[in-house]
Amino acid sequence: MSTSSAPHPGRAGLGRGLRFVASWAIAAALVAAGLPKLVGVTWHSVLPAFAQLRWSTALGLVAVWFAGLLVHTFVLTAAAPRLSHRRALTLNLTGSAVSNVVPLGGAAGVELNRRMMKSWGLDARTFTGFTFLTNLWDVGAKLLLPVVALVALAHAGIAVSPSLRTFSLISAGAFVCVCAVAAPLLLSPRGASMIGGTVEWVVRAPLRVIGRDRDLALAQHLLEIRSDCARLVARGWLRMSLGIGGYLALQAVLLGWCLHLTGVGASWPVILAGFAVERALTVLPLTPGGIGIADIGLVGMLLALGGDPTAVTAGAVLYRAFVFAVEIPVGGGALALWVLVRRRASRRQPTAAPIATLPGAHRATPRDPAQPGTRIAHVTDVFLPRLGGIETHVDDLARHQRARGLDARVITPPASDASEDPAWVRRLSVRQATRELAECDVVHVHLSVLSPYGLRLARAAAGAEIATLITVHSMWTGAATVLRFAARASLRRWPVAWSAVSTAAATSFESALRRSVAVLPNAIEVSDWRYGAPRPPLPSSAAPAAPAARVSGSHTTVVSVMRLMPRKRPMPLLRIFRAARRLNPDVDLVIVGDGPLRRRLERYVARHRLDGVVRFTGRLSRKQVLAELRAATLYVSPAPKESFGLAALEARCTGLPVVARRRSGIEEFVSDRVGGLLIDSDAQMAVAIADLAKDARLRTRLAEHNRRVPPRQDWTWVLDRTTELYHEAALAAGHGREPRPAARALPRAAGA
Structure with a gap:
């Protein structure tokens, strides 16, 4: 038996030690x-x-x-x-x-x-x-x-x-x-x-x-x-x-x-x-x-x-x-x-199995997302009874998918103010939600600017090779640009499909992500909001509230539907309204919605003696919101960073001319001087409101277009579009690479 082929371990270690000492001796000298x-x-x-x-x-x-x-x-x-x-x-x-x-x-x-x-x-x-x-x-x-x-x-x-x-x-x-x-x-x-x-x-x-x-x-x-x-x-x-x-x-x-x-x-x-x-x-x-x-x-x-x-x-x-x-x-x-x-992770491993080891993870051939019974998890940091665009859209999306035979569920953090939820709404911790995701075929994560819950579960689902679609519901501009470093450093390498609710939101996010971002808009049941007799809407998880008494003696009623929070800019809206009244006194304002800024807004109205021309309705049901829209003359959206504008879409369907900011998500369904007026500043918005209040011919032309031409953001089209992107997500998860760029088939303003 030969023993000369392998060096003695002790000699090898001695040789390494001598080289170490010699090298440092030379360096020190x-x-x-x-x-x-x-x-x-x-x-x-x-x-x-x-x-x-x-x-x-x-x-x-x-x-x-x-x-x-x-x-x-x-x-x-x-x-x-x-x-x-x-x-x-x-x-x-x-x-x-x-x-x-x-x-x-x-x-x-x-x-x-x-x-x-x-x-x-x-x-x-x-x-x-x-x-x-x-x-x-x-x-x-x-x-x-x-x-x-x-x-x-x-x-x-x-x-x-x-x-x-x-x-x-x-x-x-x-x-x-x-x-x-x-x-x-x-x-x-x-x-x-x-x-x-x-x-x-x-x-x-x-x-x-x-x-x-x-x-x-x-x-x-x-x-x-x-x-x-x-x-x-x-x-x-x-x-x-x-x-x-x-x-x-x-x-x-x-x-x-x-x-x-x-x-x-x-x-x-x-x-x-x-x-x-x-x-x-x-x-x-x-x-x-x-x-x-x-x-x-x-x-x-x-x-x-x-x-x-x-x-x-x-x-x-x-x-x-x-x-x-x-x-x-x-x-x-x-x-x-x-x-x-590493040591801490290895100690935790026996008590908390990673998602990749749970049943249903690492599917080599994911189920067809359009097949009845497909298990879809909608992950969101916020949900009803809190009222907002993401909350309403996720609720509607899950209900419409369930109506198509899909097993759609909502996964959201526990909330102290949560009312009695449907059985398909799960309020879970991150650990519990991670186990829940392992049973799903598709994970659809809905992100705002700050969504730590959604990001953690998106990362877990992507790591387990579950088809994951992430939809961004906000504009990554202004203060949100600080998050671009995080996007460039981590998010863009995840094997998921990316989408945003509008071209404006997709463009702002693409610049941060440096990847193709598809457009997956929010949607409404257009026939429920069209000019004419509506059919009954889908049941909502939101509890209705009684509307306040109407403002009387007005010629032009401006309405805006929003959550009363700084991002929606209700206070600048009151200043815009005051400037518009200086140009045309025959204007009233109705603000539909509730939120943390309501008392401050009411004090502002009282201080400037606008009580008789400004009304706050508080939180309303959808039927009550529809009634307010039909009683108004035009709709105003003051937020320049509106990623989509679901309330503006509802107003457009009722036939109201829409006044909104350029380069926002509202441009998806409103073209300038076709379905409304698009402006660049608060001062221009005040002038636009006053002009529309005076110009009945322009107001009528815009309203007739909105009544005649329905927008494309109907649930039938959006559900099909969602299924397409679920296929993209399955491709990304199955092959471990970026999905092919999804075509942005959505026009900037339908019928324009």
């Missing part, structure tokens, strides 16, 4: 003794520069360093689209910490990143492509920097030393070699096959010598990885390039600031030259993180270009402390946190 001797300074002359560093300045340096790491996450998330920015930052910090401690630590950092990505559900193929692309962009950028520095120095008229010219030529040659290997690999399967065959031949040569020759199939593996990498480069090359460029730019700013603090009056081309040499030398894996070698290269280049030895050494050491030393404890802390989270 280069920094502690070699650097001062080569520069001609002592540490006693360098250290006082650090004592003058203020806490505020140190925090500023930390901010620039950390901003660079955040920008670098865009490179990582482009190379692995399922990776969030938070996890990308964790990979960056932990990988750098290991690489900066262990000699040839790049391999150890890669292995650590592999294990972390595996724990997050990313397979080996994804990790291989991620590693190849991130290292390709990182190394390529570092090798290109000396050439950029050479051009910057020449442009600034600064004499270029022969050593820098030679270094730049070597770096440019290495960059060309990297491109010569990467380009064929990414551009053609034949190139990948040739490279794989060549690498396999080289690797198998020593294996044949020791009698362990075997087929490694490297060419086949490279072909598989090539297809993924080529797709990622085609979609994310600009993002990766801007990410690595921004990262290096912030590191250069950090170096310039450190040199400025230590009194080095160098120009930016000179700083760029030193930075380029330092970054390029970190590619050499001789010492952990290039310590010692990169430091000497940085200091030597700055001295060659006229820097003061003491100030340059102090600035270089301060800079390297951030890009090398600080990353070790911070990355170690991130690694410890990751280990702690």
